[in-house]
Structures are given as structure tokens and as C-alpha cells.
Amino acid sequence: MSVVAQLLDAYPKDLGKVDRDKLVACVEACIECAQACTACADADLSESDVAELTKCIRTCLDCADICETTGRVLSRHTAYDANVTRSVLEACATTCRASGDECHRHAPHHAHCRLCEEACRRCEHACRDLLDSLG
Amino acid sequence: MSVVAQLLDAYPKDLGKVDRDKLVACVEACIECAQACTACADADLSESDVAELTKCIRTCLDCADICETTGRVLSRHTAYDANVTRSVLEACATTCRASGDECHRHAPHHAHCRLCEEACRRCEHACRDLLDSLG
Amino acid sequence: MSVVAQLLDAYPKDLGKVDRDKLVACVEACIECAQACTACADADLSESDVAELTKCIRTCLDCADICETTGRVLSRHTAYDANVTRSVLEACATTCRASGDECHRHAPHHAHCRLCEEACRRCEHACRDLLDSLG
Amino acid sequence: MSVVAQLLDAYPKDLGKVDRDKLVACVEACIECAQACTACADADLSESDVAELTKCIRTCLDCADICETTGRVLSRHTAYDANVTRSVLEACATTCRASGDECHRHAPHHAHCRLCEEACRRCEHACRDLLDSLG
Numbered sequence: 001m002s003v004v005a006q007l008l009d010a011y012p013k014d015l016g017k018v019d020r021d022k023l024v025a026c027v028e029a030c031i032e033c034a035q036a037c038t039a040c041a042d043a044d045l046s047e048s049d050v051a052e053l054t055k056c057i058r059t060c061l062d063c064a065d066i067c068e069t070t071g072r073v074l075s076r077h078t079a080y081d082a083n084v085t086r087s088v089l090e091a092c093a094t095t096c097r098a099s100g101d102e103c104h105r106h107a108p109h110h111a112h113c114r115l116c117e118e119a120c121r122r123c124e125h126a127c128r129d130l131l132d133s134l135g
Numbered sequence: 136m137s138v139v140a141q142l143l144d145a146y147p148k149d150l151g152k153v154d155r156d157k158l159v160a161c162v163e164a165c166i167e168c169a170q171a172c173t174a175c176a177d178a179d180l181s182e183s184d185v186a187e188l189t190k191c192i193r194t195c196l197d198c199a200d201i202c203e204t205t206g207r208v209l210s211r212h213t214a215y216d217a218n219v220t221r222s223v224l225e226a227c228a229t230t231c232r233a234s235g236d237e238c239h240r241h242a243p244h245h246a247h248c249r250l251c252e253e254a255c256r257r258c259e260h261a262c263r264d265l266l267d268s269l270g
Numbered sequence: 271m272s273v274v275a276q277l278l279d280a281y282p283k284d285l286g287k288v289d290r291d292k293l294v295a296c297v298e299a300c301i302e303c304a305q306a307c308t309a310c311a312d313a314d315l316s317e318s319d320v321a322e323l324t325k326c327i328r329t330c331l332d333c334a335d336i337c338e339t340t341g342r343v344l345s346r347h348t349a350y351d352a353n354v355t356r357s358v359l360e361a362c363a364t365t366c367r368a369s370g371d372e373c374h375r376h377a378p379h380h381a382h383c384r385l386c387e388e389a390c391r392r393c394e395h396a397c398r399d400l401l402d403s404l405g
Numbered sequence: 406m407s408v409v410a411q412l413l414d415a416y417p418k419d420l421g422k423v424d425r426d427k428l429v430a431c432v433e434a435c436i437e438c439a440q441a442c443t444a445c446a447d448a449d450l451s452e453s454d455v456a457e458l459t460k461c462i463r464t465c466l467d468c469a470d471i472c473e474t475t476g477r478v479l480s481r482h483t484a485y486d487a488n489v490t491r492s493v494l495e496a497c498a499t500t501c502r503a504s505g506d507e508c509h510r511h512a513p514h515h516a517h518c519r520l521c522e523e524a525c526r527r528c529e530h531a532c533r534d535l536l537d538s539l540g
Contacts, residue, residue: 003302003389007309010381013316031301032273035345039277041466042346045459046283054450055214061446061466062211062219065204068338072200075305076312079190081233084197087226094222112280119273138437138524142444145517148451166436167408170480174412176331177481180324181418189315196311196331203473210440211447246415254408325484332481332489335474342470349460354467357499361492368486 004028004075011077019133023074026126030071030092033123037064037099040116047110056102060116063099066092067123074130086134089127096124139163139210146212154268158209161261165206165227168258172199172234175251182245191237195251198234201227202258209265221269224262231259274298274345281347289403293344296396300341300362303393307334307369310386317380326372330386333369336362337393344400356404359397366394409433409480416482424538428479431531435476435497438528442469442504445521452515461507465521468504471497472528479535491539494532501529 001009005024008015041060044053070092073085100120106113136144140159143150176195179188205227208220235255241248271279275294278285311330314323340362343355370390376383406414410429413420446465449458475497478490505525511518 003306003385004309006385007306007313007382010385011309011313011316012380012382027305031305035297035301035341036273036277038342038345039274039281042348042463043277043281045348045462046281050459051455054455057450057462058211058213058447059216059219062208062216062223064342065207066223069200069204071305072308072334073197075308076193076197078193078312078315081194081197084194084226084230084233087222087229088197088201091219091222091226095219098216098219110280110282112277112282115273115276115280138441138520139444141520142441142448142517145515145520146444146448146451147515147517162440166440170432170436170476171408171412173477173480174409174416177328177483178412178416180327180483181416185324186320189320192315192327193312199477206440207443207469210443213447213450245417247412247417250408250411250415328481328483329486329489332478332486332493335477336493339470339474343467346463346466348463351464351467351503354464354496354500354503357492357496358467358471361489361496364492365489368489 002028015077016080022130022133026130027071027074029123029126030067030074033096033119034064034067034071036116036119037067040103040112043112053106056106056113059099059102063095063120066095082134086131089131093124093127096120096127100124137163150212151215157265157268161265162206162209164258164261165202165209168231168254169199169202169206171251171254172202175238175247178247188241191241191248194234194237198230198255201230217269221266224266228259228262231255231262235259272298285347286350292400292403296400297341297344299393299396300337300344303366303389304334304337304341306386306389307337310373310382313382323376326376326383329369329372333365333390336365352404356401359401363394363397366390366397370394407433420482421485427535427538431535432476432479434528434531435472435479438501438524439469439472439476441521441524442472445508445517448517458511461511461518464504464507468500468525471500487539491536494536498529498532501525501532505529
């Protein structure tokens, strides 16, 4: 069991009706995607065709910031606010879509873009899965 | 002119139809609100009635994270993506509303909650103003 | 192989003499510790003895911020600056020590503090290991 | 009086011997520098000579992250830990120096680098001033 899952189990109050597996999966996907986007933006900077990758860098920087924030919000359970959670998950899914689409364009040429696209797709799906389960 | 405004003027490409004044105001409000929420959550921890302030702390922590991310996304103009900007502004306004409402409950007792509520209201309005101006 | 490790392998330029295994371990430890500290601070807020946990909350909040920043700095390799890397690793190790020590005091009573202490110790050691390997 | 200063005055417990003016100045400088670095890195991405600016982008990204974290740590006063504060201020001053030096190289050509260099210098000095005052 991951540390994320263990800490969720150690939360001292009732978590309500949330799907624990989807919540854990979403936190883990946010964290993974944030790091992948940070690394991909940096790898872009070291490519010889960096001038073709400026949109990719910008989108990855946004995605890293939003995924980190989403992972933090989802790691808090005290005084749960459904409106905040939903709006943050929507923003995260939207940004992962944008970043995944942009990395997709460069995936044939750059392995980091292929890996980053995969992380963005996983995170987008994890956010959508969690949003759907919130009813 | 603030450093935020000066840097916006120094951006080398066309910014499109965005309302520069509303954009600057929103970045400044996000930054101010993020710091206020961080300070308010900490001040809550040092109050003798901290047990009554746990919802305030949680909401302020979320708001600090989302305002910082929103301030960053709005400080980037390369490869502007309207969907990302809108969804992040919606999440920020939603969270500022929640945080402002919670601080409002404690404003009669704690000066930091009154100050933080004011910063949250300013940021919520700045986000809504910018969203409206995006058409 | 983790996504962190895969992205490191996909970096297009020479990484210099850095120990790749220690670098990957440190990024992973930073990310894990940041999430654990965010979750532990929130779990503290939901404990009935929250008034006894305010130092733990504060230290965990600092540790989450510094671990996230360290994970980001270590995920970038373009134009490596040894002074920046060292000073950030020192700050991270120092903060993980403080947070681990404080969580240690509460570990007998709260499972989340025990888990968080373990994450802080792993991250402190990973930072020290990487610092030592930098020579 | 800035919102940063007002919130410091609203902190409910004793702040110890810290120099309030230097503390406020440092929080404000960190926040200003973080935003300037985020905006400068993005402006770099939109310059036609982006391939010459990759070191500047990387250093600005690090500096934005570290300045934000430093501004957060300095905005918290509960259970003050001198070792954490010092190590974070050292890391921030070191990174602002690196970022200011790199922006200095591009300041003759790019107004955003000139503005960002100024923000980095102010923040480095504010960190050093606060460190010195801590004794």
C-alpha cells in the first residue's frame, strides 16, 4: 500500500461517501503528472529545437502547478467543500488535456513528451473518474 | 506602476484582446490573497480557540495554493489557452468565495480573519471581473 | 522503473557526474514527503487534541512547501548550478529533520504522525545522500 | 500599510525579537520576485532568441519556486524554528543571486530581464538583511 493510501487510512474522521480507491489514484496521478511536467518542460529547454517547443513548455508549467495544487487539495479532508473540490478537479482535467494534447504532437520526436503525455492522460482520467464518483 | 504591470508591458508579443488593467489587478489580487491566507492560517494556529478554527485553516490553505497557481498561470502569456485560463479562474473564484465566507464568520473575533476575508473578496471579484472581460 | 527515472533517462543532454540513482531516490522522497506532510497537517486539524498539534501542523506545512520546491529544482537539469542545488538540499534536509522530530513526538498517539515521520526521515537521508555524492 | 504588514500586526502571539520591518520587506520582496521570475521565464519563451535564454528560463523557474516557498515560511510565526528559517533564507539568497546574475546578462536586450534582475537583487538583499538581523 502506498504512503498516500496509508495516510488516507490514518485520517481520524469519517471521509464521507468518497471512493477511497479513486481518491488515492487521483492524488498519485496528480503528483506523478506534476513531476513529469516539470521534467518535460526542462527537457524541452535542452532540446536543439527548443524554439518549436515553447507552447509545450508553457503548457507543462501550468500543468505542473495545477496538478500540485490539486494533489494538495485532495490530500485534505477536514471541512470538505464539494464546490472547491469539483472546480479544482475540473481545472486539473482541463489543463491535463491541454498539456497531453500538446505533448502528443512532440511524442514521436521526444521520449520525454511521450512519457509526459501518458502521465497527463492518466491524471486527466483520474480527475474525471473522481469527479464522476462524486455524483 | 507595479512590477506586475511593468513586466506585463515588457512581454514581447501581442497579448490579444485581454484587458490589461483587469489582468494586472487579478494577478496582484491572487498574490495578495495567497499571502494573506497563508498568514491567516498560521495566525489561527496561534489562537487559543484554534479548535474552532480548523475549517478556517483548511480553507485558507486551499485558497493559498489555488491563488498562487492562478497568479502563475495569469503571469504567462505564451500560447494562451482560454479553456485553461477560464477553468483556473473559476476554481480560484470558487475557493476565494469559500475562504472569504469562512473568514467572515471569525472576523468579529480575529483581525487576521477580517483582513483575510477582505483579500479573498478582492480576489474573487478580480477573478470574476477578468472572466467577464474574456467574453 | 518509475516515471521519475524514465524521465531522467529521457533528458537529452549530458547529466554530468551526478549519481542517477541517488538523484531519482531524492526526487521520489521529496514528492512522497511533501504529500505526507500535507496529509499529516490536515489529519492534525481533525484530531480532538489539535491544540497540542499546532507546532506539528506548522512544521509539516513548511516541510511540504520546501520538499515540493526541492523536488522541482532536482527535476531540472538544464544549466545546472551546484550552489543552488546544494543550498536547496540543505534547506530541505534541515526542514525534514525538524518536521520528523516533531512528528516523532506524536507518533505514539497518531498513525499519520508515525507515517509522516518515516517519510521525513527518508527524505532527509535522501537529501544528505545526494549532497554527499555531489562531492 | 501593506496587507502583509497588517497581517503581521494581527498575529496573536509574541513575535520574539525579529525585526518586523525587515520581515515585512523580505516577505514582500519574495512575493514580488516570484512573480517577476514567472513572468520573465514566460517572456523569454516568446522571444525570437529563446535558444539563447534557456539558462535564464531555468534559473527563473527555480527562483520563482524558492521565493514562493520562502515567502510562505516567513509568513508563518507559530513555533518559529531558527534553523529552518536560516536555511531557507540562505537558499533563497543564493538562488536570487544566480537568477539576478543570469538576467543581468540579458538586461541590455530584454526589458523583462532588467526588471527581473532588479527584483532578484531586491530579494537577495532583503534575505541577507533579515538573516543579519537574526543575529
